Amino acid sequence: xxxxxxxxxxxxxxxxxxxxxxxxxxxxxxxxxxxxxxxxxxxxxxxxxxxxxxxxxxxxxxxxxxxxxxxxxxxxxxxxxxxxxxxxxxxxxxxxxxxxxxxxxxxxxxxxxxxxxxxxxxxxxxxxxxxxxxxxxxxxxxxxxxxxxxxxxxxxxxxxxxxxxxxxxxxxxxxxxxxxxxxxxxxxxxxxx
Numbered sequence: 001x002x003x004x005x006x007x008x009x010x011x012x013x014x015x016x017x018x019x020x021x022x023x024x025x026x027x028x029x030x031x032x033x034x035x036x037x038x039x040x041x042x043x044x045x046x047x048x049x050x051x052x053x054x055x056x057x058x059x060x061x062x063x064x065x066x067x068x069x070x071x072x073x074x075x076x077x078x079x080x081x082x083x084x085x086x087x088x089x090x091x092x093x094x095x096x097x098x099x100x101x102x103x104x105x106x107x108x109x110x111x112x113x114x115x116x117x118x119x120x121x122x123x124x125x126x127x128x129x130x131x132x133x134x135x136x137x138x139x140x141x142x143x144x145x146x147x148x149x150x151x152x153x154x155x156x157x158x159x160x161x162x163x164x165x166x167x168x169x170x171x172x173x174x175x176x177x178x179x180x181x182x183x184x185x186x187x188x189x190x191x192x193x
Contacts, residue, residue, distance in 0.1 A: 080164065084157060087150050100158055109151035116144035 072078040072086055091097055119141055120128050132141050156163050177190035186193065 080153075084153055087153050088157065091154065100154055102155060102159055105151055105155040105158060109148055109155065112144060112147035112151060116141070116148060119144060 072082060091100060119137065120131065123131055131137050153163065155161075156166070178193070182193040183190070
């Protein structure tokens with residue numbers, strides 16, 4: 001299933017972002033006589049397309065999602081695509097996509113990271129393990145982490161980033177920066193190894 005940019009659906013044609021095609025790319029090399037205004041207009045159309053995603057199909061997720069409560073199964077039984085679909089459905093049903101531009105999603109994610117960090121403030125490293133696993137705090141930690149993860153997944157969708165591809169690419173870069181023979185057991189940054 002494609003999780004590319006979603007577009008907000010609307011009855012008003014002037015509010016509907018236009019999809020970018022290979023027939024109308026904007027570049028100075030291809031359009032040397034284009035005016036700054038025309039380039040800016042095309043850039044804005046492109047940005048609008050990238051920030052809004054089309055309504056997602058949820059049929060594939062129905063086997064692991066309760067359609068009324070959108071409850072997913074465990075990590076072992078839920079794919080990343082199904083998690084994306086559940087988040088997209090939640091956002092779409094509330095008409096929140098209009099607020100989910102990259103800047104606001106990053107700010108929301110950072111706010112949730114702050115709430116998660118607050119749970120661990122002023123406790124030792126060892127106590128943090130005990131705190132996260134304790135029955136009285138585990139659900140709070142999981143809730144805050146879920147907020148962070150949901151905003152991260154929504155940001156990836158809005159920015160048209162394939163999460164698995166991005167993670168794989170970053171792991172390859174990190175493997176080059178942190179070769180096992182130099183980095184094993186060390187917390188030094190790659191330029192200090």
